[in-house]
Amino acid sequence: MGLEYVRISPGFEKYMPKDYVDLVQYGQFGKEIDVQQLGQFKELVEEHPMCAGCFMAYFIRVFYAALPKPEDTIVIGTAGCARLSLSQAAVPFIYGNYGDTNAVASGLKRALSIRFPDKEKDVVVIAGDGGLIDIGFGMTMHSWFRREKFTTIMVDNEVYGNTGGQESGMSPKGVQLKMAPKGKQFDKINAVELAKTAGCVYVAKLSPTNPKRIAKTVRRAILAARHFGPTFIHAYTSCNIEYSIPTEKVLEDARKREKQDFGFYEWMTEEVKEFFEEIERKPEEVKA
Amino acid sequence: MPEQRVVDADYLLLEAPRERKFITGAQAMAEAVKRANVDVAIAYPITPQSEVMHLVGDIWAQGYIKDYYRAEEEYGAMSAIAGAVRGGARAFSATSGPGLLRGLEAIASWPGHRIPAVLGVLTRVVNAPLSIQPDNVEISYLLNCGMVVLHAENQQDVFDFTLASFIISEMVDVYIPIAVCTEGFFVTHAKGYVNMTPEDMKLPPRDPYKAPVPPTDCEIPPARIQRDAPVQKSNFMSYLIHAVWQQEIWASNIRAMKYIYKYLGGPIEVINPDAEVFVVASGCAAAQGREAVRYAQLEGLNVGLVKVKSIRPFPEKEIRQVLSKAKAIIVPEHNIVGWLAKEVKAAIPNSDSVIGGPRVYGGMTLPVELIMEKIYQALGIKKEKKVVV
Ligand SMILES: Cc1ncc(C[n+]2csc(CCOP(=O)(O)OP(=O)(O)O)c2C)c(N)n1
Ligand code: SF4
Numbered sequence: 001m002g003l004e005y006v007r008i009s010p011g012f013e014k015y016m017p018k019d020y021v022d023l024v025q026y027g028q029f030g031k032e033i034d035v036q037q038l039g040q041f042k043e044l045v046e047e048h049p050m051c052a053g054c055f056m057a058y059f060i061r062v063f064y065a066a067l068p069k070p071e072d073t074i075v076i077g078t079a080g081c082a083r084l085s086l087s088q089a090a091v092p093f094i095y096g097n098y099g100d101t102n103a104v105a106s107g108l109k110r111a112l113s114i115r116f117p118d119k120e121k122d123v124v125v126i127a128g129d130g131g132l133i134d135i136g137f138g139m140t141m142h143s144w145f146r147r148e149k150f151t152t153i154m155v156d157n158e159v160y161g162n163t164g165g166q167e168s169g170m171s172p173k174g175v176q177l178k179m180a181p182k183g184k185q186f187d188k189i190n191a192v193e194l195a196k197t198a199g200c201v202y203v204a205k206l207s208p209t210n211p212k213r214i215a216k217t218v219r220r221a222i223l224a225a226r227h228f229g230p231t232f233i234h235a236y237t238s239c240n241i242e243y244s245i246p247t248e249k250v251l252e253d254a255r256k257r258e259k260q261d262f263g264f265y266e267w268m269t270e271e272v273k274e275f276f277e278e279i280e281r282k283p284e285e286v287k288a
Numbered sequence: 289m290p291e292q293r294v295v296d297a298d299y300l301l302l303e304a305p306r307e308r309k310f311i312t313g314a315q316a317m318a319e320a321v322k323r324a325n326v327d328v329a330i331a332y333p334i335t336p337q338s339e340v341m342h343l344v345g346d347i348w349a350q351g352y353i354k355d356y357y358r359a360e361e362e363y364g365a366m367s368a369i370a371g372a373v374r375g376g377a378r379a380f381s382a383t384s385g386p387g388l389l390r391g392l393e394a395i396a397s398w399p400g401h402r403i404p405a406v407l408g409v410l411t412r413v414v415n416a417p418l419s420i421q422p423d424n425v426e427i428s429y430l431l432n433c434g435m436v437v438l439h440a441e442n443q444q445d446v447f448d449f450t451l452a453s454f455i456i457s458e459m460v461d462v463y464i465p466i467a468v469c470t471e472g473f474f475v476t477h478a479k480g481y482v483n484m485t486p487e488d489m490k491l492p493p494r495d496p497y498k499a500p501v502p503p504t505d506c507e508i509p510p511a512r513i514q515r516d517a518p519v520q521k522s523n524f525m526s527y528l529i530h531a532v533w534q535q536e537i538w539a540s541n542i543r544a545m546k547y548i549y550k551y552l553g554g555p556i557e558v559i560n561p562d563a564e565v566f567v568v569a570s571g572c573a574a575a576q577g578r579e580a581v582r583y584a585q586l587e588g589l590n591v592g593l594v595k596v597k598s599i600r601p602f603p604e605k606e607i608r609q610v611l612s613k614a615k616a617i618i619v620p621e622h623n624i625v626g627w628l629a630k631e632v633k634a635a636i637p638n639s640d641s642v643i644g645g646p647r648v649y650g651g652m653t654l655p656v657e658l659i660m661e662k663i664y665q666a667l668g669i670k671k672e673k674k675v676v677v
Contacts (some may be wrong), residue, residue: 072506107373107377110328114354
């Protein structure tokens, strides 16, 4: 159904909130949007209570603009900063318990496949480093081992932002954080290699310095998950509060990290590569 | 696999012909699932539950269920159940003791997420020292979640409660999960006679749009409030939304009672309503209570039984009424904390008349003699203790 459920029933236009009418008229539903046009269309997420200048919030904004089919997408999040804006978007959002995202997504995706065998319904998890790689580690890995067909995006701010700055498994070694008063004692976990080993068919790592590239990566991850199996994006999304990065330095920091350890990386199976070669050659077919 | 045809739920539950089979409790649960038109079953092994989900797996392999898998652990299993039910599927899982506790954060959030799922709870010791024996202390952890909690005495109850639970949980004015509990081994691995509905009939499928909270499937606008993280807006909104929502969960729980009357013959069963002394018991302890009442009758003592089938909603009114003239109330239990005794005490005005016990735990059996001792005590009968050498 997709577009049907966002459409306003005839006669009700004048009673619906302006925001909603704008969303249907000037938003992304049923259209292909170029992220370069951000600011020129009604976005799926606008107001949110994330910290001013938070780079995770920016990444999420680009993520929504990149959705190949927002009217048929369900986003799953968990405790952590990201859900503050995910829950405000005009895309169905599920928020369960901390770290449960990939198990919930497994059940959801399977139910949708049973009920709508002929329709494409995209399921995307967006969660923090703590949610996916610490508390939810087992569920994250096993959803990949089981080859569940949904996308997992880790918004990695290298800290537990939402609970006030504790160490996470993704914090770099040596960094002094709450609950790591002597500095973190072990290395940042290599999530990308884990994802490849665990069976993801498309894996990417990026620092959000280039919106077009973020959008392309998000889109590829979702399309590959739709057809082939689990996909994973590891995005560096700095926390200006806990790492004391002034807002105006956020992009500079992202560029620095891109040079150091977050250089753009993309890996996919042969099958997925062939698929993209095919669909990206003829842009009109991408409009699935 | 026989071709199954969908029949009306009331017909299947209340009128359909029944065939008597001699089967285990685990089989009874799986046979109910077979007739329940289940979409997704998610399993994780733990003794004594495993037998149930093995059988459910076989049913899936035969084509009765559309999807089935072994999850990574109970937290993952119960979270995936939440996902599947939100996606509009009818879902089933089962667990025991430590597995229940491991999945509890997810399970306890099902009612608030309005997840009408059915969960088999085949009780087993929790806490150290480890044991796989039946002990139902785990049910006490379920009592404050908001879900409906039924406690089956025997294999027949397991079949009836499980099959009816799929329908009750999906009633629009209920729409919360149901735990069907019974004692591990004593019921799951022992055989009893079960009158079962025909194998070629099944319940109508779940209609996820007949719901107070619609599914999240991009076919219908989602219910925003509980899908959102409402607590972000302001403290006031947070208090209000949580409070109102939880009140509604507990009201839904109470509204399940009329369906417990309709499909399970009521939340309690009473033997000898004019008795002086009552045994009040649930699950396996009710079977032993039933025996004690029989012994007492043979001895000419005026003893009755109240079997409690529904622990949540708790039949306060019904119990208060039956026990209004009771001189003494004996509550035998398979756990150390005496959760049922506490419930009974809280429900009646004369809580002093409740004798909490006998209690056995760690998986011990509950000999009828232990209940008889309490009956003699309540009636002021002195018996010489025979020492058998
Ligand atoms: C079971 C459970 N344990 C702990 C918490 C507390 N908690 C909420 S958010 C969070 C950390 C979030 O960190 P991360 O997942 O990295 O996301 P971020 O906030 O950094 O984006 C924790 C520990 C919880 N909500 N539930
Ligand atoms: S705490 Fe950090 S990650 Fe969270 S919203 Fe604020 S800046 Fe962003």
